[in-house]
Amino acid sequence: DVQLAESGGGLVKPGGSLRLSCAASGFTFRNHAMSWVRQAPGKGLERVSSISGSGTNTYYGDSVKGRLTISRDNSRNTLFLQMNSLRTEDTAVYYCARGPHHDPPDVFDFWGQGTMVTVSS
Amino acid sequence: SYVVTQSPSLSVAPGQTATITCGENNIGSKSVHWYQQKPGQAPVLVIYYDDDRPSGIPERFSGSNSGNTATLTISRVGAGDEADYYCQVWDGSNDRVVFGGGTKLTVL
Numbered sequence: 001d002v003q004l005a006e007s008g009g010g011l012v013k014p015g016g017s018l019r020l021s022c023a024a025s026g027f028t029f030r031n032h033a034m035s036w037v038r039q040a041p042g043k044g045l046e047r048v049s050s051i052s053g054s055g056t057n058t059y060y061g062d063s064v065k066g067r068l069t070i071s072r073d074n075s076r077n078t079l080f081l082q083m084n085s086l087r088t089e090d091t092a093v094y095y096c097a098r099g100p101h102h103d104p105p106d107v108f109d110f111w112g113q114g115t116m117v118t119v120s121s
Numbered sequence: 122s123y124v125v126t127q128s129p130s131l132s133v134a135p136g137q138t139a140t141i142t143c144g145e146n147n148i149g150s151k152s153v154h155w156y157q158q159k160p161g162q163a164p165v166l167v168i169y170y171d172d173d174r175p176s177g178i179p180e181r182f183s184g185s186n187s188g189n190t191a192t193l194t195i196s197r198v199g200a201g202d203e204a205d206y207y208c209q210v211w212d213g214s215n216d217r218v219v220f221g222g223g224t225k226l227t228v229l
Contacts, residue, residue, distance in 0.1 A: 035218075037164075045156070045164065045207055047218035059216050095163055105218070106211035107154045109175060111163040 002026040002110045004096045009115030016086050016119070022079040022096030022112060030054065030074040033099035035108060036081045038092035038117075048094070049081065050105035057103055063089075086119045093117075123212040127221035134229045139195040141224045143208030146189055151210045153191035155184060158223075159204045167206075168193060195226075203228045 008020040020036070035050040049070040050059040058070055069082040079096055093116050097108035125145045133139045143153060153171050156164040166175050168184035171191065181196045195202055208221040 044223045045158075045209075045220045047220070050218070059218075061217075100169075104211065104213070104216065106152070106213075107166070107169050107209070108156075108164075109166050109169065111165070113163050 002098065004098065004110060004112035006094065006096045006112045006115040009094065009117045011118045011120065012086055013121050014086060014088060014119055018083045018086065018117060020081040020083065020094055020096075020115060020117070024077045024079065024096075024098070027098070029072075029077040031102055033101060033103050033105035034072060034079045035097045035099065035105050036070065036079075037095045037097050037108065037111075038090075039095070039114075040089075040092040043092075046092075050099070051079070052105070053102035059105065083117070086117075088119050091117060091119050123210065123214075123217065123219050125208055125210060125219055125221040127206075127208060127224045129222065130225045130227065132227045132229055133198045135199055137198055139198050139202070139226055141193040141195075141206050141208075141226065143191040143193075143221050144189055145210075148189055148191050148210065149187045151186075151212070153184070153186045154209045155182075155193045156207045156209065157202075157204045158207065164207065198226075198228055200228050202226060 003025045005023045036048040067085045071080045093114040095114045096112040098110040099105040155168040158164040171186040172184045205223045
């Protein structure tokens with residue numbers, strides 16, 4: 001079975017940093033694009049960032065460009081999101097999501113349970 | 122930038138059919154995907170590439186996409202279908218993912 005397990009969320013002050021991880025199992029990780037999708041409390045879904053299966057191509061939403069960096073380690077079946085210069089509006093549940101193809105990350109067929117990031121002073 | 126529009130809410134009696142729409146100019150030229158999200162849970166893909174159903178999704182869920190409207194249809198609605206439903210497209214012109222604002226389905 002496909003499993004995605006996020007970790008690394010927590011409380012951080014504005015301007016601070018956090019690194020999220022997503023451990024994947026149950027499928028050939030390198031064959032699939034991966035993404036981070038977030039959901040602010042009571043709000044809808046927003047794709048934050050995506051990365052192709054090989055890691056060659058990366059994609060970012062306008063609101064996070066220059067502050068968040070997506071990466072992956074295919075030898076460890078793990079997806080990462082380095083979050084710098086965090087703002088209060090980054091407060092959300094962050095989901096790790098798999099795409100059915102290597103690239104592009106055009107749809108999300110499996111999702112993790114999410115990790116909460118709270119940015120507050 | 123590309124924006125897709127969903128009605129915020131829909132109420133349906135048990136056993137009836139729910140029709141949830143996602144609108145944008147010429148959305149029929151793009152592939153549309155649909156997600157179900159129940160309170161406190163992660164989203165689940167229920168329809169992809171307009172009308173395909175992932176393994177494990179009941180046949181009661183179907184999709185269509187033409188012109189300016191994509192539609193998710195849920196037949197024989199039950200209490201277990203109460204959830205938020207989001208449509209999503211991939212804007213290949215600028216490599217962006219666009220989600221609709223979501224429709225809250227209430228089963229009366």
